[in-house]
Amino acid sequence: MGIMTRFKDIMAANVNALLDKAEDPEKMIDQYLRNLETDFAKVKAETASVMAEEKSARRKLDECSEEIAKMGEYAKKAVAAGNDNDARRFLEKKSELTQKQEVLTKNYELAQANSVKMRQMHDKLESDIQAMKSKRDMLKAKVKVAQTQRKINEMGSGMESAGSNAAAFERMEEKVNRMLDEADAVGELNTSSEEEDLDKLASKYDSTETVSAVDDELAALKAEMGM
Helix, strand or coil: CHHHHHCHHHHCCCHHHHHHHCCCHHHHHHHHHHHHHHHHHHHHHHHHHHHHHHHHHHHHHHHHHHHHHHHHHHHHHHHHCCCHHHHHHHHHHHHHHHHHHHHHHHHHHHHHHHHHHHHHHHHHHHHHHHHHHHHHHHHHHHHHHHHHHHHHHHHHHHHHHHHHHHHHHHHHHHHHHHHHHHHHHHHHHHHHHHHHHHHHHHHHHHHHHHHHHHHHHHHHHHHHCCC
């Protein structure tokens, strides 16, 4: 049977080994499932056909066995009736059917063996498909966890980069502030120098006004005293 040769590897398939070797387990397990489900449909149809052949072979064997028993009973009745010629014909038919029975027995045994093998293949393939479906769900859950973890790691890396940028920004801000402070200091120095010169100039006139006021007050005092 071609079907037995074509699917012999299915009987020896190790689902876990296939998944462990997969480069992309999530995609590969879906592909394996599609392949297995296609194979399963073929195996199921072939199994039904082989089981039908077994039943047919069994039915033909049972019918032949019944005919053999019937011919034996007729032979006995013919002998009892004194009809040896009739008995001989029944016995000849029985002998012919007995040879046929041997062939039918072999056919049935072969059909039965094929049916057992196909049933085993059917059951194993069905079990493998269920195992792969369960592992697929678990695998996809793990993939989602891994993707989430990767996003978290990427965010963490981004935070480190942001922290580095913030530190650089603070250094630049400090540098700018220092430049402003230096500019303010220079401005203060310039302002102080100008104010000092202006104060000196003003004091010159302030002192003159003070002497003039004193002289005026002295003249008024003398006038009051009649001098």
